[in-house]
Amino acid sequence: MLATLSLYFFLYEPVRFPRLIRSVCLAFSLKSIVHHILLLCCIAQRKRFVVRFRGLAKLVCGIETDYVTMFELWMAEPAYIVTSDSETTGEEKSSTFSEIAIGIDLGTSQCRVAVWSGSRVELLKNTRNEKIMKSYVTFKGDTSSGVFSQPSLEDEMFSGATIFNMKRLIGRVDTDPVVQACKNLPFLVQTMDIGVRPLIAALVNNMWRSTTPEEVLAIFLVELRAMIENQLKRRIKNVVLTVPVSFSRFQLTRIQRACAMAGLHILRLMPEPTAVALLYAQQQQQNCHENMGSGSEKIALIFNMGAGYCDVAVTATAGGISQIKALAGSTIGGEDLLQNMMRHLFPESENLFQSHEVSEIKRMGLLRVATQDVIHQLSSQSIVQLDVDLGDDVKICKPVHRSELEEANKKVFQKCESLIIQCLKDAKVEVQDLNDVIIVGGCSCIPRVKSLVANICKGKELYKDMNPLEAAVCGAAVEGAVASGINDPLGNLDLLTIQITPLAIGIRADGNKFVPVILKDTAMPARKEVIFTTIHDNQTEALIIVYEGEGEKAEENQLLGYFKITRIPVAPKGIPEINVCMDINAANELRVLAGVGMPGSYKHVIPAMEVRMPSVDDGHGWCAEALNRSHGATLDLVTLLKKA
């Protein structure tokens, strides 16, 4: 028997051979026959049999060995798979509907994981029994490791080997002010300032080892995945990930790539406040059931400020449907508060931390941790004593008042205010129409943040039935269950979230203008079109450059891709009708279609083009500029004016 098994495995599964031997040795006990059957099933990759036989085996001969886990260990892929480089996430597989997708709130500084456990959302804990996992990765020697077994954040941070704030760096080019602001983090962020991706490196064995935000995220997700699988005792594949509102589609593809590298499939990407909105919808529906209420429409403002991003959403909720009315977001958060405060407390910090010497990195880390502590304490106390020894006789010892924090971050708070006002305006909702004001995220406990939201909402009381730190991940877990097709007998999953586009998507036309085809705050899935025409007589080619954003000028927006329409029939300018259609499907994939029509013709005169976006690769910030330079305005389009 053993020989047969060995032969089988040696022939068919050479990779797993050593593991087999171990397991087979384990199996050779008195109950070996039953074990054999189970083992064989494992080998033959028949999970269903394993599961079925398990009960029988336990009943008949008291076998306790967990063959299901064993089976899964066998089947487990190597920890770090880098899948093909393609952007595609593929069609939604049928397997999507057999397992509950996990909700992950992958924050700039912290991460949480939750899953729908049949009747409610359950937050998963790491091996140290913490619900909160710090989003950072420490590189060690030749291998990299995450944080779950690391004893202390401080020690790691001073070595230069720890990379964090990936969410702020991902998908950004080095001219981006956000990347520039990351340069005084305790690891290497090197920029060329020309619009390419920055170099990010960790100090390992006194050597700067380059990495990418995607890779760091992938390593982190691999650890996360191992932790989840260990707890749920099953393999996971599908996840619902929360993302900041201000992420461009290009950045979303980077997140998708990181997930693909970690062997995860993104079922849905949800802007953080919309996940909170879904949780709110669930709570409202439960209340409604309890009170037998009529379930009238409730409008809520959701303000979410974490370490890296600040997002606002207005949602209208009725009967378990959360309809997002408007979204607004910006790259401001606790990280900005921290950096402004560091500059305030230690003005020379920026000059000091230029060379990235090992000693400086240590100082940077020390100052960071001390400042962070001060900010945390200032939430509950109005004055805190800062006491930090940076070495080399540099000591900072002084009391810090809460008003100093508020003064140093005046602009950040102003930006928060303008985001809320903008969002209310976009949603066409007056403050007095708001039923609830929800404030979540790591910065929600800062008194100034609370007061600014309350001020705008005319002193309306803040919603209390939500844990501000767990709301987003709980919402993501609920969406995971809903989108996985899970039914709840109590109707707790009778929910739906109707998402909208956080940014407008359009093309460059009318000179250097950005002409949206899909407007901001359009419900998804969506399909819209606009007709353009040529600006030159006998123009036979046209360049379609697709952007996403809110800027009026094309170059103020994020480039998503470009393609050329050729063989436009020869005609005077303004005659050909170039029909640009944008389609966002259920999986949130954007396709841009372009066809050419001529007046009087019944169909498109040339084969239409269909291009999946974003099609640009990493950090091609200069791409649009180069296109402009080499083609000038010869391939331009204008929006078609209605003929008088």
Added chain:
Amino acid sequence: MRCHGLTVHGTNHRGFCVPTVSPVFLRPTRPVTRIAFPKATLKNEGLTMEFSFYELLGIPESGSLMEIKNAYKQLARKYHPDVSPPGRVEEYTKRFIQVQEAYETLSDPSRRAMYDHDMAKGINFAFNARRRRNYHDQVVEQKTEWKSRWQSQLSELKRRSSSKDGGGNMSWAARMRQQRDELSNESSNDS
């Protein structure tokens, strides 16, 4: 003004078929009498296109905002990709986009008035481009602007209706409501 999605009743709407469904692309539509633009048809959509927004939402044309919202929510529950059966996501997504469009138009009083007017004139909006594709107007929905657009809309309608056999190919709903709508349009012009 942008050339927007006005098509003459009885013609198919223009647009693209959803590419993942079938490579059959830009198929010319059934014969039409008056056409100003290349046409393509969405697969399996012959029927839904004939529906008015009211019919699509399954509400009477006198339906209140509440009815519109409720109907929309019911249909969203059915057709939204999050809740539709796995095999029919593509088809339901198309339906969802239509329902969404209908809801957006009818839940906005000014756009509903315009839509009602267009219906009365026998002009059927094509389902994909039927919205006034004029983003300036949508961004700045000021009354004055709406009014000016309304005027140009009217002149365009006059031009069109003068060049066709006055109301001959109106939908039944349009014919039935023409009189009432004209009344309401007059009042909205006054405001």
